Amino acid sequence: MSDEVKPGFVRVRLDLSYDGKDFSGWAKQAGGRRTVQGEIEDALRTVTRSGTTYELTVAGRTDAGVHARGQVAHVDLPSELWAEHREKLLKRLAGRLSRDVRIWSVAEAPEGFNARFSAIWRRYAYRVTDNPGGVDPLLRGHVLWHDWPLDVAAMNEASAGLVGEHDFAAYCKKRDGATTIRTLQQLSWERDPSGVITATVKADAFCHNMVRSLVGALLFVGDGHRPAEWPAKVLAAGVRDSAVHVVRPHGLTLEEVGYPADELLAARNKEARNRRSLPGLSTGCC
Structure with a gap:
């Protein structure tokens, strides 16, 4: 093309x-x-x-x-x-x-x-707070309130099993003719002094609802409803799990898009259009 x-x-x-x-x-x-x-x-x-x-x-x-x-x-x-x-x-x-x-x-x-x-990665942030009193009114349009205490260490442990190249069909809303194979480059959580917890999610690309589904699964780990190994098991199963909730959109922000050096733009442009598959999987459209 x-x-x-x-x-x-x-x-x-x-x-x-x-x-x-x-x-x-x-x-x-x-x-x-x-x-x-x-x-x-x-x-x-x-x-x-x-x-x-x-x-x-x-x-x-x-x-x-x-x-x-x-x-x-x-x-x-x-x-x-x-x-x-x-x-x-x-x-x-x-x-x-x-x-x-x-x-x-x-x-x-x-x-x-x-x-x-030409983009080689997109970086999103999802912001949530477990403050018993709720969200700072000045941040309410950008931070989700989760009304259970969250264990950031547990969420980071669970996140580690999702990083890498995988078929994220279990965490994506399927679209006809579109592959759900992505390379998740970073998935980590950090609580700031105000109590807001930020998930940093970076990948070469994202399929529909992927970030919000991943966050939904990891919040279940953070509040103790699921064990740390559960999100990776859902990923391996390869099908949508009714227990994975797509969290509300207002906590999500596209923070940055990364591009290669100018002389590599055209090559990346061409590469990103190629069909993509994992070993042993049938190839889907880009």
Whole structure:
């Protein structure tokens, strides 16, 4: 599948953040629901006085209610339109966009860059507190309250058995034609002095509901309802377990997306589109 920029167009990288509370996720949807992609594309069309909607490609398609601090997207714009607006585009977008979505950088992307396929990892944070009094009112939109005491050491012990390349079918909402094989590079928990516990979850890519399902399973370990080896047993079984709950989205934030050096972008772009399988498993679509 070719990803060459069409002649007469320039690929532009956007770095952005948003509060997901009032969005129905990243991706445009039928029915007029408010989405991050739709909002930014509308703003781009307006500030460039264009009659065309130029579609964004994003590094990670977040679900409804999920936040992003370090999201990355790209858009291919006509060269003359980019030349005309590039110097003032960032400020004009700031004036047009709602305050719950901000673009921090708009720049011509290096050759071979694709916001989705060139990425080598995405890092999410899920924040939860077990404070008996609940969540700090100023953090309530970004921290889950768990009303059982949590053992962070037990959750870290259980997390270790999930790191690596696996088929995460047991922790993903299945989508036709999509593989659930992922490489989980980091899964760890840390409690800060305020009592907020943050899960850091880093992988080459994520399948639908993967982070929130993993967190749900590990909270069951942390509060003593399941033993530390249980999440890895669920993973090995390879099927959805009704005991694994998908936790609420508001505690989840996409923190950062990682890319290789510029000279490796095109190769990564191509590699990420390849079919992927584990030894002994049938190959699924990318």
